[in-house]
Amino acid sequence: MLGSLQAFSQSQSEKNKIHELEIQRQIDRTRKITVQMDSATRLTEEGHYEEADIKFRNILKSIRSVPSDFTYHFGVNSFFLGKYRQSVDWINKYIQLKGTQGQYSEQAIEWLSKGEAELMKENEMEAKKAAEVLSGDYYIDCGPTGKVVCPTCKGSAVIVKKNYFGEVYKTCPSCSKKGYLTCDEYNKLIKGKLISE
Numbered sequence: 661m662l663g664s665l666q667a668f669s670q671s672q673s674e675k676n677k678i679h680e681l682e683i684q685r686q687i688d689r690t691r692k693i694t695v696q697m698d699s700a701t702r703l704t705e706e707g708h709y710e711e712a713d714i715k716f717r718n719i720l721k722s723i724r725s726v727p728s729d730f731t732y733h734f735g736v737n738s739f740f741l742g743k744y745r746q747s748v749d750w751i752n753k754y755i756q757l758k759g760t761q762g763q764y765s766e767q768a769i770e771w772l773s774k775g776e777a778e779l780m781k782e783n784e785m786e787a788k789k790a791a792e793v794l795s796g797d798y799y800i801d802c803g804p805t806g807k808v809v810c811p812t813c814k815g816s817a818v819i820v821k822k823n824y825f826g827e828v829y830k831t832c833p834s835c836s837k838k839g840y841l842t843c844d845e846y847n848k849l850i851k852g853k854l855i856s857e
């Protein structure tokens with residue numbers, strides 16, 4: 661009876677020891693991540709955003725759950741990298757986690773609105789880009805002559821290049837000494853597709 665009780669308390673203390681070790685390991689892990697996160701954050705503050713980004717991503721790879729402070733710092737660095745969608749996403753996480761009571765809540769709200777403003781600008785530009793109609797997308801009719809004065813040499817068939825010694829005359833690369841282009845050549849030239857020798 662006494663023997664089994666002794667065995668029981670022995671295995672109990674064994675279990676406690678394992679539990680303590682596990683806690684210690686967890687503390688070490690957290691400390692290591694905190695150090696890495698501090699160093700990444702410092703890189704952001706010093707303007708080394710790419711390097712900070714690599715550090716932050718390495719941390720993401722090595723952890724099972726993301727600390728709330730990480731979401732803020734990574735979000736800020738993403739903003740500086742011009743990755744506004746990513747920035748807004750992570751900063752939003754921070755605000756969801758911490759509300760208005762977090763250490764960085766006030767700044768987080770500012771970064772969020774900055775990021776959203778940049779995103780909006782990007783969206784507007786994309787919309788504008790999509791709506792633009794460019795002449796290069798069309799075949800231009802050169803009129804009844806079917807010829808156009810060469811835009812590269814303005815018809816002179818030569819171009820002047822300035823170099824270290826002064827001015828050097830060269831045969832025009834667009835019209836091969838003719839001074840004019842056929843309509844096909846002209847259309848190729850304005851699309852940047854005229855191959856000159």
Ligand SMILES: [Zn+2]
Pocket residue numbers: 810811812813814815816817818832833834835836837838839840
């Ligand atoms: Zn020419």
